[in-house]
Amino acid sequence: MAKWGEGDPRWIVEERPDATNVNNWHWTEKNATPWSKDRLHQLFKDFKIDQSDIECVVEAVDKCQGEATVNNRKGKLIYFYEWELVLKWSGQLLKNSKLSHKGKLTIPNLSEENDLEDVEITVTIDESNDESETLKQFMYNVGRDSIRKQLGVYIKELKEEYSKNLILPKKGDEGGNSINNASLNDANNARNAAQKAAAAAAAAVATPKASDSSKVGCKLDVRTLSMTEEFHCNANDLYNALTKPDMVSAFTRAPAKVDPVRGGEFVLYGGNVLGKFEELIPEKKIQQSWRLKNWSSGHFSNVLIELEETSNSTMMTLKQTGIPASEYDAMKTNWHRYYWHSIKQTFGFGTSIADSL
CATH class of the missing domain: 3.30.530.20 (START domain)
Incomplete structure (x- = not known):
């Protein structure tokens, strides 16, 4: 047995920032659900969407169900999030009326499986009339794009901010709190490519026999x-x-x-x-x-x-x-x-x- 201080340096971990998970080898998981719920509520609290003589406001999140996790394996980050959201909104026509009309925005499946532009958002109003239908059309044509941008802020922060410190810096690395962007990009690119192959894989797993x-x-x-x-x-x-x-x-x-x-x-x-x-x-x-x-x-x-x-x-x-x-x-x-x-x-x-x- 080697004397203290004379062993293989690969086994000496006391001075390593990643001593508890050398080279970030083991699968580690960070529960992002509580943070995500708080952040989504913040992003859609009194969020204003206006244009010319129309003003609409997403007042609050009415429903927020789902989960999110950030996982690290061998220095690569993998993200899982799946949310069902219902947002309360109100709006008014500034020139012709001061009446306020209310409705809801429903997002049934916000997840890593879908690109933002493909995320489904349905727009409803509580009472239908000429004014409310105009506002509903505005929220459909303009409001949904603004909602998707806010969702994009959440996803970006989940990946770039909340994930900090999940990958531990190796001995000698600089910038201990930074995310390994190359690994992050590799993981995301691999996941996107894999999703395209998933359907083919599933078919190959269960090819019907005549x-x-x-x-x-x-x-x-x-x-x-x-x-x-x-x-x-x-x-x-x-x-x-x-x-x-x-x-x-x-x-x-x-x-x-x-x-x-x-x-x-x-x-x-x-x-x-x-x-x-x-x-x-x-x-x-x-x-x-x-x-x-x-x-x-x-x-x-x-x-x-x-x-x-x-x-x-x-x-x-x-x-x-x-x-x-x-x-x-x-x-x-x-x-x-x-x-x-x-x-x-x-x-x-x-x-x-x-x-x-």
């Missing part, structure tokens, strides 16, 4: 698949990647429904992969009833995933029983491509921690 329809009501010819894969992370990180909704969404590159409790359901790849959790032992075991959407009605396979942590990696063993024989080859390929390879690529679990230091 013979499936003939299997309904008949005994299925099934097979069992076993595989082992090594991941350069601890067992807890891999367990989280397979069960935490935001991490599952990250490696599947698509919205995912995941309820990681006994009997909880999961729906992935646009509904093409679905099932429920039968047993969960953190860092050790995940057992699922698992099927593809195009399988014969009511038929589920059984998936057993076991994790064993070693000194510098985690060995994952999968056993899947009840696979329709015609799906076996594709199933083996798709587990590797859309699960293991994607998890390693997304979270950096394919590179050893020692190599990254």
Whole structure:
């Protein structure tokens, strides 16, 4: 054993600003939900929109439901936010009338999956008449653009301000509070490219077989698949990647429904992969009833995933029983491509921690 002060400098972390997470290797998460709610309320408090003889004001946020998180993995930032907003607004025609008319703006899905210009905003009024319809049209043609700009302020601050200090500076780095913009851009570019490929991936995961329809009501010819894969992370990180909704969404590159409790359901790849959790032992075991959407009605396979942590990696063993024989080859390929390879690529679990230091 080396004497104190004579060891490999890669293991000496006392003087590192990122000592608690060397090289920002492990997945860290920051809950941005409370901050987001406060900021959205601030942005749409007495927010004025006017032009010539029309004046409208977004008075307040009437409804704000959803969540937001900022995640760091291997020095890359990944953002998740999904909000349903209802804004109260009022307006008046300055020249012809002093009457005030009220209405609401509804934003059903503000999320990282949609570009700002594609965010849906509906405009309604409480009472319909000539004046209110004029104001409604103004809010539709002009007001929605102003609303989108305010939403853009929120997204920018989430990415540039709220995310500060999530990536810890490495030893010798300058500007400890700055975000690694190159990593940020890489993550965003990768996510955008991945979203375009998500539909193709989902289709590849569940390509219909011509013979499936003939299997309904008949005994299925099934097979069992076993595989082992090594991941350069601890067992807890891999367990989280397979069960935490935001991490599952990250490696599947698509919205995912995941309820990681006994009997909880999961729906992935646009509904093409679905099932429920039968047993969960953190860092050790995940057992699922698992099927593809195009399988014969009511038929589920059984998936057993076991994790064993070693000194510098985690060995994952999968056993899947009840696979329709015609799906076996594709199933083996798709587990590797859309699960293991994607998890390693997304979270950096394919590179050893020692190599990254």
